[in-house]
Amino acid sequence: MTDSLPTVRILAHESAAKVIGRELNRRRFLSFAAAAGATGFLAACSTGGTQAAPVATGGPLESKLSMYTWGDYDAPDVLEAFTSELGPKITLSSFNSNEEMISKLVAAKGTSGFDIVVPTGTFIPQMVENGLLQKLNHDLIPNLEHMDAAFVGRAWDPENDYSICKAWGTTGFVYDKTVITRELKDWNDFLDAAQNEASGKTSLLDDPAELTGLYFWANGVDWNTTDPAELDAAEDYLVNTLAPHVSAFDSYPGGAAIPQATHALLQAWNGDARIGILESGDPDRWQWVLGSPDTEIWMDNWAIPTGAPNPEAAHAFINYVLDPENSLAELDYIGYHTGVAGIEEAAQAAELPMLDLVFFTPEQIETMNEGAVTEAQARIVEIWNATKAAAGE
Amino acid sequence: MSKRSGAALAIPAWAWLLIFFVAPVAMVIWFSFGYKPGIFGTHANDVLSFDRYAEAMSPTFFATFQNTLWVGIAGTLLCLVVGLPVAYWMAVKASPARRGLLVALVMVPFWTNFLVRTIGWQVILAPEGWLSTTLQQVGLIGGPLDILYTRGAVLLGVVYNYLPLMILPLFVAFDRVGPPLREASKDLGAGKWTTFFRVTLPLARPGVVAGVLLVFIPLMGDYITATVLGGAKGNMVGQLVASQFQTAQNWALGSAMAVLLIIVIMLTVAVGALVVWLVTLPFRSRNRLVIGDAANAAPARPVTTAIAAIRSRPAPADEEVSA
Numbered sequence: 223m224t225d226s227l228p229t230v231r232i233l234a235h236e237s238a239a240k241v242i243g244r245e246l247n248r249r250r251f252l253s254f255a256a257a258a259g260a261t262g263f264l265a266a267c268s269t270g271g272t273q274a275a276p277v278a279t280g281g282p283l284e285s286k287l288s289m290y291t292w293g294d295y296d297a298p299d300v301l302e303a304f305t306s307e308l309g310p311k312i313t314l315s316s317f318n319s320n321e322e323m324i325s326k327l328v329a330a331k332g333t334s335g336f337d338i339v340v341p342t343g344t345f346i347p348q349m350v351e352n353g354l355l356q357k358l359n360h361d362l363i364p365n366l367e368h369m370d371a372a373f374v375g376r377a378w379d380p381e382n383d384y385s386i387c388k389a390w391g392t393t394g395f396v397y398d399k400t401v402i403t404r405e406l407k408d409w410n411d412f413l414d415a416a417q418n419e420a421s422g423k424t425s426l427l428d429d430p431a432e433l434t435g436l437y438f439w440a441n442g443v444d445w446n447t448t449d450p451a452e453l454d455a456a457e458d459y460l461v462n463t464l465a466p467h468v469s470a471f472d473s474y475p476g477g478a479a480i481p482q483a484t485h486a487l488l489q490a491w492n493g494d495a496r497i498g499i500l501e502s503g504d505p506d507r508w509q510w511v512l513g514s515p516d517t518e519i520w521m522d523n524w525a526i527p528t529g530a531p532n533p534e535a536a537h538a539f540i541n542y543v544l545d546p547e548n549s550l551a552e553l554d555y556i557g558y559h560t561g562v563a564g565i566e567e568a569a570q571a572a573e574l575p576m577l578d579l580v581f582f583t584p585e586q587i588e589t590m591n592e593g594a595v596t597e598a599q600a601r602i603v604e605i606w607n608a609t610k611a612a613a614g615e
Numbered sequence: 616m617s618k619r620s621g622a623a624l625a626i627p628a629w630a631w632l633l634i635f636f637v638a639p640v641a642m643v644i645w646f647s648f649g650y651k652p653g654i655f656g657t658h659a660n661d662v663l664s665f666d667r668y669a670e671a672m673s674p675t676f677f678a679t680f681q682n683t684l685w686v687g688i689a690g691t692l693l694c695l696v697v698g699l700p701v702a703y704w705m706a707v708k709a710s711p712a713r714r715g716l717l718v719a720l721v722m723v724p725f726w727t728n729f730l731v732r733t734i735g736w737q738v739i740l741a742p743e744g745w746l747s748t749t750l751q752q753v754g755l756i757g758g759p760l761d762i763l764y765t766r767g768a769v770l771l772g773v774v775y776n777y778l779p780l781m782i783l784p785l786f787v788a789f790d791r792v793g794p795p796l797r798e799a800s801k802d803l804g805a806g807k808w809t810t811f812f813r814v815t816l817p818l819a820r821p822g823v824v825a826g827v828l829l830v831f832i833p834l835m836g837d838y839i840t841a842t843v844l845g846g847a848k849g850n851m852v853g854q855l856v857a858s859q860f861q862t863a864q865n866w867a868l869g870s871a872m873a874v875l876l877i878i879v880i881m882l883t884v885a886v887g888a889l890v891v892w893l894v895t896l897p898f899r900s901r902n903r904l905v906i907g908d909a910a911n912a913a914p915a916r917p918v919t920t921a922i923a924a925i926r927s928r929p930a931p932a933d934e935e936v937s938a
Contacts, residue, residue, distance in 0.1 A: 321864050325657060425846075430862060469764045470846030478734075482741035484763055503743070600651070603863035604675070607855055611678040614850030 278359050278533035287535040288313045290323060291340040292522065295389075296543075297555035304542050310535040319429075320345045327354045332529030337536040343378045343521040344594050346385050355384045356528050362537035365544035373561030376521065377592075385523035386540060387561035389493075389552070392519050392582070392590050393432060394512040396475070396495045401486035408514040409440035412487065413464065420487035421467040425479055427489050428471035430606035431593050432518075433460065436489065439516040445591050448598040457605045465612035476501070480508060493557035496579040510579055512586060519590035521561075553580065640877075647870035658866035667871035676855065676872065680879060683852040686766070686841055687883075690773035691831040694781040697774060698826065702785030703815075707797075718786065721779045729776065733843045736772055737763065740844070764846035772844040777834060781826040788822020789815065828884070835880050852876055 287310040289296075294316075301312050317323040320342050327334050327349075341349060349355050360366060366374075366386060373387045395412050402419045406412060413436075416424040426433060431445075437456040438445045447453070472479055475488045480498025490498070492510070499508045524540045526533060542548060549562040553569060559580055566581045574580075582590075647667055649660035705717045724732060739746050740763040747760035762768050792815050800810040816823075838857070841849030856876065859869030 319862060322861050325861075325864060328657075465847075468847050472846070478737060478741070481743075482738070483743045483759075484741050600863055600865060603858060603865075604673075606862075607679075607858055608673075608675045610847065610850045610854075611675045611682075613847035614682045614845075615678060 276531070276533055277356075278362055278537045280359075280362055281534055283308060283310055283538050284532035284535045285309065286311055286313065287338070287532055287539055288315070288336050289338045289340075289539075290315045290317060290326075290334070290336040290527075291338070292316060293318070295340065295522075295556060297551045299555075300543060300548050300551050303548070304539060308535075308538055308542065310532065310538070312539075324349065324354065327527055328352070330529075332527075334527060334529070335531060336527050337530040337532045338539060339525050339527050340388055340522050341385070341525055343376055343385070343523055344592060346378045346523065346525070348595065349525075350379075350384055353528055355525050356530065356533070357383050358386070358526060358540075359537060362534075363541045363544065365541045368544055368546055368549075368562050368564075370561055370563040370565075372587075373521070379523075385525045386544070388522045388524050388543075389556060389558035389560050390519060390521040391492050391558045392512065393427070393435070393489065393491055393517050394495065394510060396480060396488045396490050396499065396508050396510050398483065398486040398507055399509055400507055406509070406511055408511070409436060409517075412436075412489070412511075412513075413440055415487055416464060416467050420485075422469050423486040424468050425470040425472045425475055425485040425488040426468055427491070428473045430599075430602045432489065433606050433609060434602050435518060435593075436460075439513055439518075442515060445516070445518065446594040446596055448596050450601075453598060453601050453605065457608060460605060460609045461612045465609050466615075468609075468613040471610060471613075483507075492579045496557045496576050499579075500575060512582065514589060516589050516591060519587070519592055521592075643870045643873050645870075646866050647874050649867040649870075651865045651867055657864050658870075667867050668875065670868055671871040671875050676852070676875070679850055679852045679855050680876075682850055683835060684883065686769055686773065686845075686849070686851065687831055687835045690770055690777065690834050691827055693770055693774050694777050694830050695823070695827060698778055698781035698785055699823075702782045702822075703789050703811075705782070706786050706789035706792075707794075714790075718783070721782050721786075724775070725779060730839055730843070733772055733776065733840050736768075736775065737843055740768055740771075763844065764848060766845060766848050769841050769845035769849050772840040773834060776837075776840050777830045780829045780833075784822045784825040784829060785819065786822075788819035788825075792818045831884070832880065835876075 289312060291314065296314075301314075305311055315336070317326070323339060323341065324345065327336075327339070339355075346355070360382075363386070366382070369387065373390065374382050376387075379385045395406075397406055397415065397420070401423065402415050406415055426436065434453070434456050435445050437443075437459055438447065438452070443452055443456075469485065470479070472488070474494050475485070475490050476494035476496070476498030479485050479488060480490075480495070481501045481503070483502070488495075492512075495510050499505050499510065502508060524543075526536045526540075530536055543552060543560075544562065546562055546564065546568065549560045549565060550568050550572065553560050553565060554572070554574055557580060559565065566577070569577055569580065645660065646658050648663040648665070649658050650662060650664070650667065651657065652659040705714060705721075709717060738744055740760065741747065742759035742761065742763065744760070747756075750756045750760060751758075762771075796814055796818070797810055800814045805813065836853045838849070838851035838853040841851045842854065843849075852872075853876075856869050856872045859865045859872060863869075
């Protein structure tokens with residue numbers, strides 16, 4: 223690069239030539255030094271984080287806490303109370319899918335800067351296998367003892383080494399009794415009403431697994447099947463039979479669709495359906511039905527990613543929200559069971575509304591299956607896209 | 616010296632293009648030849664193939680693309696039809712003192728976030744929304760308003776969100792035509808409509824082209840307007856690409872779809888330009904100005920004769936200038 227620079231021609235006194243020449247050389251050297259320094263700095267940035275990740279040992283809390291979670295998933299009061307009681311200032315970022323969160327953690331290679339992430343249980347084994355999560359220090363989370371035994375030690379993390387239940391929920395549907403006057407009881411009724419009274423006024427969850435799930439749950443097929451014949455049958459039904467009657471794919475109908483009555487039949491998660499019905503001007507018009515004969519159970523979990531810069535604060539926060547009182551405040555805000563023991567009685571004592579959409583009987587829980595990420599994922603996304611294309615015609 | 620410093624002025628622009636356009640597009644093209652290595656990987660490029668393109672060219676892609684194209688073309692035409700008179704009025708009829716204010720008013724919607732504006736329309740158009748209840752009370756409609764989640768709602772949202780992008784280049788183009796040419800046209804006996812279609816509009820053509828491209832191209836990639844207001848009817852191809860990157864975690868297939876989309880949009884624009892060129896061919900040949908052959912053209916066209924007389928040269932080849 224230096225060789226290609228043209229000779230400098232300057233009009234100046236002869237005696238000044240030497241000084242100017244030296245100055246030019248010095249500047250060139252400085253600019254090189256700056257460039258080299260910048261390269262070194264950038265290189266340091268790209269690898270620095272993974273080496274010196276602190277580990278939580280019960281030391282003083284850091285001043286910050288960065289959470290990466292689902293949108294609008296924590297009670298603002300609880301977050302504010304944590305900061306005012308214990309100090310760390312909380313920064314929230316949100317994701318729309320586990321895949322999105324995982325791809326960000328993978329791309330950052332331990333330098334994402336997040337202290338807490340909230341993955342769904344079925345994604346945890348792969349995250350652990352790929353070194354995305356660090357082990358929790360149970361000594362720093364004494365409130366773990368408040369957890370209901372039914373919601374700890376799930377198959378994907380038997381010892382809760384990496385995760386603790388944040389909230390769990392299930393899938394069902396809501397219908398407008400002024401449009402559908404008969405009683406709907408299960409997924410088959412849902413599919414039948416979608417093609418009759420609610421044709422053109424049906425909304426489905428905008429999520430590939432919930433879409434194929436709708437067909438598999440109704441027909442008693444294993445939700446996590448990878449059998450190509452079953453998947454083909456699901457595609458044929460969803461694309462050719464159901465899609466022409468579908469008017470929207472909406473993962474959060476509780477936000478607008480139920481209060482504004484834009485649809486008559488809506489597949490929804492229980493907590494979201496509850497919010498929608500509570501915010502509706504005419505709650506009696508809506509009926510919630512838990513999906514049956516089978517439906518899903520999903521469980522989102524507190525976890526700490528590898529390389530978290532503020533692990534002490536992260537442990538302190540997880541411990542803080544597991545406190546039964548704070549947990550009840552969280553439940554009141556998000557409308558999902560937090561997995562803390564005795565919370566059902568506490569919620570009833572606090573007279574929270576519509577608890578039948580939050581708590582389920584053991585018999586009902588028996589019909590809820592956990593999803594799995596399998597090699598059929600690409601195929602399921604393909605079916606989802608084909609169904610959306612067919613519904614748009 | 617001047618040439619070199621001129622090139623230096625362009626360095627920021629070239630750097631910008633290289634870093635934010637050429638490099639990302641090159642990466643997308645590179646990824647599109649790779650594959651998805653496993654459930655957890657997003658892309659790998661150790662084996663290169665065209666297989667992803669074969670996968671991308673599915674009936675789903677073309678059905679979705681057809682829907683997208685419909686929204687793109689109908690939305691652009693509607694913006695043009697609505698925006699043209701507004702821009703003409705702003706540039707020609709409105710008082711010059713108010714023009715700055717009018718341009719600012721056109722920009723006002725941009726002060727609010729795109730998504731928030733669109734969701735605002737969702738609230739307005741809802742069957743239980745205030746528009747619906749008001750119309751029912753007045754007695755204009757019998758039942759609840761049934762426009763949300765239809766293509767009509769999509770077009771409404773598109774016109775609302777993209778109209779400023781159409782009006783501004785048109786306004787500049789009409790403004791640059793200037794009053795003297797319109798006056799000259801009037802003096803030579805042309806009516807209002809003739810002046811508009813044979814003088815003003817042809818001279819404003821670059822503005823029309825800029826406006827159409829500014830609306831059409833972003834619209835083809837936008838899926839927020841369409842999904843929020845159209846529901847299932849607003850299924851756009853941009854969403855298909857997004858689903859491969861975010862949900863399926865298949866960057867290779869998503870990239871192949873993106874490249875395919877770029878190619879198909881370029882083809883569409885080329886076909887559109889060709890159609891416009893063919894349709895306007897008769898008009899342009901009518902307005903054709905033949906220089907140097909003044910004798911034949913003399914009786915009917917005073918303007919042509921005048922120019923031809925000024926510029927007449929000994930026996931030139933037939934030069935064509937489109938008016």
